Amino acid sequence: MTERLAKKVLLIGWDAADWKIINPLLDQGPMPALEHLINHGVIGNLATLRPILSPMLWNSIATGKRPDKHGILGFIEPDPDNGTIRPVTSTSRKVKALWNICTQSGLRSHVLGWFAGRPAEPINGVSISPLYAEPVAPLDQPWPLTPSSIHPAALGETLAPFRIHPGQLTPAEILPFIPRAAEVDQEKDQHLASLARILAENCSLHNAATWILENEPWDFMAVYYNGIDHFCHAFMNFHPPRLNHVPEKEFELYKDVVNGAYKFHDMMLERLLQLAGPEATVLLLSDHGFHSDHLRPRYMPKAGPGPAVGHRPIGVICMAGAHLRQNERIYGANLLDITPTVLTLLGLPVAEDMDGRVLVEAFEEPPKIEKIPSWEDVPGECGMHPANLRMDPVSAQAMLQQFVALGYIQAPNEDQAKAVENCVREAQYNLAQVYLDSHRPGDALPILEQLTKEKPEEIRFTLHLGQCYLDLSRLTEARATLETLVQRGGQPWADWLLGLVHLEENSLDKALSHLSRAAEAEPRLPDLHLRLGNTYLRMRRLEEAEQAFQKALAIDSDSPEAHLGLAQLRLRRRQNREASEEALAAVGLRHFLPMGHYCLGVALGRMNHLERAELAFRTALSMAPGLLNAHRWLVAIYRRTGADLVTIANHQRAIAELQERRVRATGAA
Amino acid sequence: MMQMLAAGGLTPLTDDLRVSDANNPRGYFEWEKIKQLPNEPDCIAEAEGKVVKVVSALLRNVPSGYEYRVIFMTRSLEEVVASQRQMIKQLGASGPSMQDAVMVAAFETHLRQVAAWLEAHPEIAVCWVEHGSLLKATHVEVTRVQEFLKFPFDVEEMARQVDPSLYRQRIPIQAAAAAV
Numbered sequence: 001m002t003e004r005l006a007k008k009v010l011l012i013g014w015d016a017a018d019w020k021i022i023n024p025l026l027d028q029g030p031m032p033a034l035e036h037l038i039n040h041g042v043i044g045n046l047a048t049l050r051p052i053l054s055p056m057l058w059n060s061i062a063t064g065k066r067p068d069k070h071g072i073l074g075f076i077e078p079d080p081d082n083g084t085i086r087p088v089t090s091t092s093r094k095v096k097a098l099w100n101i102c103t104q105s106g107l108r109s110h111v112l113g114w115f116a117g118r119p120a121e122p123i124n125g126v127s128i129s130p131l132y133a134e135p136v137a138p139l140d141q142p143w144p145l146t147p148s149s150i151h152p153a154a155l156g157e158t159l160a161p162f163r164i165h166p167g168q169l170t171p172a173e174i175l176p177f178i179p180r181a182a183e184v185d186q187e188k189d190q191h192l193a194s195l196a197r198i199l200a201e202n203c204s205l206h207n208a209a210t211w212i213l214e215n216e217p218w219d220f221m222a223v224y225y226n227g228i229d230h231f232c233h234a235f236m237n238f239h240p241p242r243l244n245h246v247p248e249k250e251f252e253l254y255k256d257v258v259n260g261a262y263k264f265h266d267m268m269l270e271r272l273l274q275l276a277g278p279e280a281t282v283l284l285l286s287d288h289g290f291h292s293d294h295l296r297p298r299y300m301p302k303a304g305p306g307p308a309v310g311h312r313p314i315g316v317i318c319m320a321g322a323h324l325r326q327n328e329r330i331y332g333a334n335l336l337d338i339t340p341t342v343l344t345l346l347g348l349p350v351a352e353d354m355d356g357r358v359l360v361e362a363f364e365e366p367p368k369i370e371k372i373p374s375w376e377d378v379p380g381e382c383g384m385h386p387a388n389l390r391m392d393p394v395s396a397q398a399m400l401q402q403f404v405a406l407g408y409i410q411a412p413n414e415d416q417a418k419a420v421e422n423c424v425r426e427a428q429y430n431l432a433q434v435y436l437d438s439h440r441p442g443d444a445l446p447i448l449e450q451l452t453k454e455k456p457e458e459i460r461f462t463l464h465l466g467q468c469y470l471d472l473s474r475l476t477e478a479r480a481t482l483e484t485l486v487q488r489g490g491q492p493w494a495d496w497l498l499g500l501v502h503l504e505e506n507s508l509d510k511a512l513s514h515l516s517r518a519a520e521a522e523p524r525l526p527d528l529h530l531r532l533g534n535t536y537l538r539m540r541r542l543e544e545a546e547q548a549f550q551k552a553l554a555i556d557s558d559s560p561e562a563h564l565g566l567a568q569l570r571l572r573r574r575q576n577r578e579a580s581e582e583a584l585a586a587v588g589l590r591h592f593l594p595m596g597h598y599c600l601g602v603a604l605g606r607m608n609h610l611e612r613a614e615l616a617f618r619t620a621l622s623m624a625p626g627l628l629n630a631h632r633w634l635v636a637i638y639r640r641t642g643a644d645l646v647t648i649a650n651h652q653r654a655i656a657e658l659q660e661r662r663v664r665a666t667g668a669a
Numbered sequence: 670m671m672q673m674l675a676a677g678g679l680t681p682l683t684d685d686l687r688v689s690d691a692n693n694p695r696g697y698f699e700w701e702k703i704k705q706l707p708n709e710p711d712c713i714a715e716a717e718g719k720v721v722k723v724v725s726a727l728l729r730n731v732p733s734g735y736e737y738r739v740i741f742m743t744r745s746l747e748e749v750v751a752s753q754r755q756m757i758k759q760l761g762a763s764g765p766s767m768q769d770a771v772m773v774a775a776f777e778t779h780l781r782q783v784a785a786w787l788e789a790h791p792e793i794a795v796c797w798v799e800h801g802s803l804l805k806a807t808h809v810e811v812t813r814v815q816e817f818l819k820f821p822f823d824v825e826e827m828a829r830q831v832d833p834s835l836y837r838q839r840i841p842i843q844a845a846a847a848a849v
Contacts, residue, residue, distance in 0.1 A: 388782045398772060399776060405764040
């Protein structure tokens with residue numbers, strides 16, 4: 001075991017928290033607890049994963065693994081016990097979460113409210129599923145604890161009375177959010193009921209958290225609050241400035257709710273920090289942000305995970321505690337990095353099969369990182385459910401389908417069967433997006449081909465299939481797939497992707513035509529301006545490229561691609577210092593951006609900062625080993641710095657192989 | 670097994686709705702109503718004093734208040750999946766599009782779950798009978814079943830029901846060894 005840097009680690013999840021709301025509030029002063037944390041620690045953006053769906057993301061945060069490894073692929077899953085669907089369960093998670101690793105390592109941990117938390121896992125500590133707080137009956141009726149919502153079950157009697165029912169809330173709790181609540185016509189308008197429910201659920205979990213902090217010993221504790229996300233889904237439309245389609249009266253009623261939600265969370269944070277004590281290391285983070293400006297979607301698509309349209313791909317991270325830097329910013333953090341970082345804080349090894357990295361830049365001194373191949377292979381009690389309770393729900397559903405086909409069991413009714421079918425299909429679609437997001441289009445392809453075959457009318461499946469072909473450089477198939485959508489008309493996304501296909505084919509004029517058409521139809525999409533910028537860049541129309549990238553940044557100042565485009569543009573103009581700043585901004589927003597690290601390397605190399613340039617090129621190559629010019633730069637740098645000949649030879653060999661591959665590919669084409 | 674138990678003297682609960690076919694030329698001994706077990710657990714009352722065939726997926730739905738004796742038939746899951754695939758094909762039904770290996774893994778987990786459930790319900794007596802053993806050591810297995818049920822079977826008659834020609838889904842030797 002390496003040195004333990006944190007006596008205790010408190011991980012606080014604020015679903016959908018976003019700097020765009022937090023920063024103005026910090027300036028005005030009503031978030032003192034968070035401000036204290038920020039002043040004593042490091043902050044940064046936390047890049048999310050796609051698809052931006054909270055159950056998948058929070059399980060990636062807790063495992064350090066992408067959803068294809070941890071197995072939580074959406075909000076719901078088939079229920080093999082009754083042939084219907086149910087919220088995702090802890091028995092479907094295939095790998096160990098932080099609290100399991102802690103249990104296995106003899107540490108005491110508690111977890112509250114985490115997605116896929118039911119049944120509560122038998123860890124060394126307290127595990128409370130989100131169902132603990134869910135009101136299942138009106139106020140005047142009994143409200144028993146949902147079975148399996150608390151481990152150890154014996155604590156149920158103690159913790160049940162801490163739950164708050166929405167019906168118990170009084171004007172004193174409601175009015176800070178909606179000062180004119182008395183004017184709400186509750187017969188027609190359900191917003192007040194939504195607010196009460198969100199508030200009550202979060203208070204219940206918070207109460208349980210404070211009781212645990214006061215009464216139970218702990219090494220690691222994870223508390224998840226869904227409040228900000230739920231408040232944003234219900235009330236972000238009313239957040240200032242008023243959107244044109246929002247009636248004045250409703251705007252006036254509900255305009256303070258989102259800010260109120262953040263202030264409320266800050267009050268809860270203050271209590272957690274008090275109870276955790278100064279010796280605790282605190283990580284506060286969100287899985288994604290939430291559009292709060294002109295990018296707010298007017299309509300939520302009904303199909304699939306529609307509400308996720310409002311999610312912004314950048315979350316927040318704030319870390320404070322012993323051995324961590326103070327009042328500093330970190331760049332390039334990804335939510336996959338949380339588990340490796342927490343393990344390092346606790347002096348536990350990081351596993352090589354985890355997809356994230358330790359956020360070393362957050363530490364005062366680079367921490368010693370011990371590695372093991374996998375925590376999954378480490379034997380011993382880890383507090384996961386026994387194997388006989390764990391089962392991949394999709395396979396379980398297939399087994400039931402088999403029994404139905406054989407006539408052994410009764411077929412579910414039509415509605416149930418359809419619900420299960422849709423659930424399995426969405427899970428497959430999400431899995432395909434995970435593969436695309438992690439640059440594995442070959443794994444996504446069979447899934448998307450099957451989905452498109454089953455549901456040709458689902459445009460999103462066809463669009464992703466087109467994107468998949470594009471990522472695989474199967475440009476003819478990509479073009480054919482996307483052209484059918486473009487011919488249907490009204491599909492700016494298809495125009496956008498087709499523009500990218502033409503870019504790949506070097507048909508820059510055609511690319512420009514499609515991208516421009518997409519921009520006209522959907523001018524708010526930042527990526528369109530990015531692609532236009534890249535097209536202009538390739539056409540050496542640098543002025544127009546700059547305009548396009550600036551337009552993209554005006555829409556979303558946190559767009560890593562826009563900063564990357566500007567970095568490339570500055571490099572073309574030999575503005576190396578500016579190029580390095582833009583490249584740093586780009587990789588700060590998204591660490592996994594090989595071209596960003598490459599551009600940074602070029603700019604630094606040209607400015608003779610060879611050591612930092614080398615690091616940038618090595619980082620780029622660790623993400624994209626086929627970056628030929630990065631190898632060339634490294635050879636040049638190593639020759640100048642007198643590195644060992646073996647290293648130089650390795651890169652020269654890589655260059656030769658890549659060149660040969662290119663020649664072969666050209667020949668094959 | 671149903672055939673054997675019937676030959677031995679037990680009364681099978683069956684509705685004869687599912688007639689014999691190429692998959693099972695000697696009949697199915699099925700009782701359609703048992704599929705209602707999750708919604709109508711009391712239907713089991715009709716099986717009292719008789720023997721009824723229940724698929725493992727429904728076993729956990731049997732209501733308390735009865736004395737059960739479960740003869741749990743197991744078989745190499747590779748064979749089960751291959752056999753079921755064949756049956757689904759012949760029935761003209763549409764089964765899942767999962768690979769056999771995935772289905773086998775799902776069945777393995779399912780069986781572990783059912784076994785754990787049975788273990789947690791000691792009031793339900795279980796006799797595990799492996800399909801291959803029944804074919805190879807018929808007398809031994811039949812005697813074991815007789816002792817389990819405490820029923821004066823005609824063991825010879827029961828043993829005569831075993832027809833190895835119906836054992837068609839043999840897996841290759843390597844796969845069998847791996848399955849062991």
